[in-house]
Amino acid sequence: SKSFKIAVLPGDGIGPEVTGEALKVLQLVASKVADVELDVQAYDFGGCAIDSTGDPLPQATLNACKEADAILMGAIGGPKWGVNSKVRPEQGLLALRKELGLYANIRPASFASDSLLDNSPLKPSIAQGVDIIVVRELIGGAYFGKRKEHSVAPDQDTAWDTMIYSVPEIQRITRVAAQIALSANPPLPIHSIDKANVLASSRLWRKVVTETLQAEYPQLALDHQLVDSAAMIIVASPRKLNGVILTENLFGDILSDESSVIPGSLGLLPSASLAGAPSLPSSPSFKPTPGLYEPIHGSAPDIAGQGIANPIGTILSAAMLLRYSLGLEREAKAIEDAVRKVLDHENVGGLGLRTKDLGGNVKTTEMGDKIVEVL
Amino acid sequence: SKSFKIAVLPGDGIGPEVTGEALKVLQLVASKVADVELDVQAYDFGGCAIDSTGDPLPQATLNACKEADAILMGAIGGPKWGVNSKVRPEQGLLALRKELGLYANIRPASFASDSLLDNSPLKPSIAQGVDIIVVRELIGGAYFGKRKEHSVAPDQDTAWDTMIYSVPEIQRITRVAAQIALSANPPLPIHSIDKANVLASSRLWRKVVTETLQAEYPQLALDHQLVDSAAMIIVASPRKLNGVILTENLFGDILSDESSVIPGSLGLLPSASLAGAPSLPSSPSFKPTPGLYEPIHGSAPDIAGQGIANPIGTILSAAMLLRYSLGLEREAKAIEDAVRKVLDHENVGGLGLRTKDLGGNVKTTEMGDKIVEVL
Ligand SMILES: CC(C)[C@H](C(=O)O)[C@@H](O)C(=O)O
Numbered sequence: 001s002k003s004f005k006i007a008v009l010p011g012d013g014i015g016p017e018v019t020g021e022a023l024k025v026l027q028l029v030a031s032k033v034a035d036v037e038l039d040v041q042a043y044d045f046g047g048c049a050i051d052s053t054g055d056p057l058p059q060a061t062l063n064a065c066k067e068a069d070a071i072l073m074g075a076i077g078g079p080k081w082g083v084n085s086k087v088r089p090e091q092g093l094l095a096l097r098k099e100l101g102l103y104a105n106i107r108p109a110s111f112a113s114d115s116l117l118d119n120s121p122l123k124p125s126i127a128q129g130v131d132i133i134v135v136r137e138l139i140g141g142a143y144f145g146k147r148k149e150h151s152v153a154p155d156q157d158t159a160w161d162t163m164i165y166s167v168p169e170i171q172r173i174t175r176v177a178a179q180i181a182l183s184a185n186p187p188l189p190i191h192s193i194d195k196a197n198v199l200a201s202s203r204l205w206r207k208v209v210t211e212t213l214q215a216e217y218p219q220l221a222l223d224h225q226l227v228d229s230a231a232m233i234i235v236a237s238p239r240k241l242n243g244v245i246l247t248e249n250l251f252g253d254i255l256s257d258e259s260s261v262i263p264g265s266l267g268l269l270p271s272a273s274l275a276g277a278p279s280l281p282s283s284p285s286f287k288p289t290p291g292l293y294e295p296i297h298g299s300a301p302d303i304a305g306q307g308i309a310n311p312i313g314t315i316l317s318a319a320m321l322l323r324y325s326l327g328l329e330r331e332a333k334a335i336e337d338a339v340r341k342v343l344d345h346e347n348v349g350g351l352g353l354r355t356k357d358l359g360g361n362v363k364t365t366e367m368g369d370k371i372v373e374v375l
Numbered sequence: 376s377k378s379f380k381i382a383v384l385p386g387d388g389i390g391p392e393v394t395g396e397a398l399k400v401l402q403l404v405a406s407k408v409a410d411v412e413l414d415v416q417a418y419d420f421g422g423c424a425i426d427s428t429g430d431p432l433p434q435a436t437l438n439a440c441k442e443a444d445a446i447l448m449g450a451i452g453g454p455k456w457g458v459n460s461k462v463r464p465e466q467g468l469l470a471l472r473k474e475l476g477l478y479a480n481i482r483p484a485s486f487a488s489d490s491l492l493d494n495s496p497l498k499p500s501i502a503q504g505v506d507i508i509v510v511r512e513l514i515g516g517a518y519f520g521k522r523k524e525h526s527v528a529p530d531q532d533t534a535w536d537t538m539i540y541s542v543p544e545i546q547r548i549t550r551v552a553a554q555i556a557l558s559a560n561p562p563l564p565i566h567s568i569d570k571a572n573v574l575a576s577s578r579l580w581r582k583v584v585t586e587t588l589q590a591e592y593p594q595l596a597l598d599h600q601l602v603d604s605a606a607m608i609i610v611a612s613p614r615k616l617n618g619v620i621l622t623e624n625l626f627g628d629i630l631s632d633e634s635s636v637i638p639g640s641l642g643l644l645p646s647a648s649l650a651g652a653p654s655l656p657s658s659p660s661f662k663p664t665p666g667l668y669e670p671i672h673g674s675a676p677d678i679a680g681q682g683i684a685n686p687i688g689t690i691l692s693a694a695m696l697l698r699y700s701l702g703l704e705r706e707a708k709a710i711e712d713a714v715r716k717v718l719d720h721e722n723v724g725g726l727g728l729r730t731k732d733l734g735g736n737v738k739t740t741e742m743g744d745k746i747v748e749v750l
């Protein structure tokens with residue numbers, strides 16, 4: 001029987017609470033799928049790791065993550081380790097992404113259930129049917145280019161960062177977007193976002209995205225939008241960007257967060273950060289992709305320990321883990337269906353459940369238990 | 376009597392139509408304010424200048440702009456001069472900003488009239504009362520830092536841009552934001568936006584903004600937001616950012632466009648690009664600020680020549696011109712009041728007017744005439 005190593009990084013704040021519920025779901029899969037064994041171990045990461053070891057990414061955690069088939073993360077950070085601290089939790093996350101080569105961040109923004117339309121800040125007529133998957137390059141651009149802090153000589157009076165991309169970096173993230181686009185039937189259109197009317201790195205981005213898709217995925221529809229215009233469209237008529245948004249690190253940081261508020265609660269949304277292009281579900285030979293899976297919400301220190309956080313973002317992240325790193329597409333789909341069922345108003349018998357972020361009073365563990373029960 | 380030189384750059388597409396209406400308003404001011412004479416001249420700029428001279432910013436236009444007290448622009452660009460053309464209209468705009476030292480871009484996003492709430496993509500409960508002024512640094516950062524195109528040796532395989540800021544560049548834009556904040560009563564809070572958890576230029580930004588305001592404007596409230604978080608707040612709960620958003624060039628490009636869709640039509644919104652900090656309306660000695668004033672919408676080639684464009688963004692830009700470059704605060708306010716009256720539903724007698732972008736069928740010239748009449 002196949003055995004997979006899963007490293008769990010519960011992190012800070014509500015992190016341990018939400019990963020707890022996602023682990024229930026993973027354990028269920030392990031017990032129901034005959035030939036799968038999951039070896040699940042938790043490690044210190046983020047603020048709690050700073051407290052215990054002085055390092056947000058201790059060597060033992062990094063080693064375990066390198067050996068694991070997949071990583072499930074909760075959330076990190078908190079006021080205790082704020083912007084003015086010397087060592088900060090985010091540094092651990094950036095280092096982990098770089099060390100593991102997690103170059104592809106996948107963030108869907110869509111309604112797990114139509115019954116959630118009311119929670120969107122957008123008018124229902126605008127929000128209905130929004131179904132966007134942001135594919136963000138995660139270890140290039142201004143995040144990892146050469147930089148100069150203000151206090152470092154020479155040229156004392158300035159600080160700078162370099163937005164830099166190479167051809168292979170753009171090619172590989174384009175292939176990830178293409179594989180995601182092809183995993184839907186019919187394939188999704190790709191909207192590539194850049195600022196090619198100003199930036200040299202964006203002009204290269206546009207060129208390489210165009211050439212790579214033309215050469216390797218000529219069947220996919222492609223258009224290009226400027227980042228300022230995309231930021232408008234996401235609010236004014238987001239369905240125009242339905243499909244895959246493909247963009248570089250900094251623009252992806254901004255646009256994925258912007259689009260994530262459309263479905264009404266950050267608590268609902270999952271993410272995957274992959275070190276390779278995912279296999280197609282229809283492909284006969286699954287090739288596993290190492291990956292880090294986490295909900296998009298933060299550690300929410302204000303509600304930590306109260307048992308009221310929404311575990312759905314983490315549970316859906318576990319579904320992505322099964323899909324991309326373990327090749328268990330059927331189980332991933334089953335989790336997504338169970339989440340939809342539990343949220344849908346039309347279902348009777350204790351369903352149409354809502355945690356506090358969605359205006360209800362269902363507890364974290366109740367939500368997790370119900371999803372397990374439906375599964 | 377005081378005489379002011381106004382250079383008009385009608386530009387492309389609907390540019391000439393909308394500047395035509397704003398000029399009616401300026402002419403009215405000139406004829407009604409006893410001691411003011413306006414010397415108004417139009418110049419080629421943008422796509423039409425490329426067609427006539429090969430250069431989007433011909434020398435004669437640049438000279439006239441340098442000599443003018445203020446510049447009123449329409450809009451530039453169109454499919455004829457697309458991303459693949461060697462010479463593009465935007466290059467003229469970027470060069471004009473740099474040549475005139477227009478470092479401060481001011482873009483309000485608010486409802487000229489509550490009757491427009493229905494046009495917002497946001498739910499009325501979220502959009503109501505949004506009143507944001509974006510102050511964007513306009514001639515620094517990645518727009519004007521050193522860059523390398525892909526095709527230039529050495530290091531053939533990459534392209535890069537530099538996001539660079541100096542201390543004085545951040546200081547002067549901070550002072551502009553402070554003057555804008557102080558021109559309201561009570562003064563507006565300042566929300567400074569950066570990505571200080573990742574970028575060195577953002578860490579310098581945060582430091583200099585904080586120190587400048589503490590030293591020179593200690594009475595103003597200041598908070599800091601990360602750009603990804605700000606992009607979420609603008610959609611989810613934009614009133615939290617009411618006041619002045621102060622940010623660098625690239626983030627300002629994205630966030631000002633994002634916030635501009637909240638009021639329901641780009642056709643309504645004005646902008647100013649200034650070469651200095653504006654005088655306070657209450658100040659006894661007005662110091663003029665050279666500036667370029669333009670609506671935020673584009674040249675809309677699809678509706679050009681039909682006489683259906685909304686001239687309000689340009690007319691409100693003319694109001695900003697009177698305020699910041701000519702010191703005619705009372706006249707600026709009068710224009711803003713007239714626009715509100717013409718838009719308000721409560722007004723009877725042919726008011727509550729709507730151009731096509733707002734779902735009505737009032738023509739460009741009718742809207743301009745009505746505003747002049749109300750004035
Ligand atoms: C914590 C921070 C460094 C990180 C980023 O900017 O990438 C976060 O905003 C994210 O999007 O995962």
Ligand SMILES: CC(C)[C@H](C(=O)O)[C@@H](O)C(=O)O
Binds near residue numbers: 198228465
């Ligand atoms: C046309 C373009 C270069 C310009 C910019 O990015 O500054 C525009 O988007 C703007 O915001 O005025």
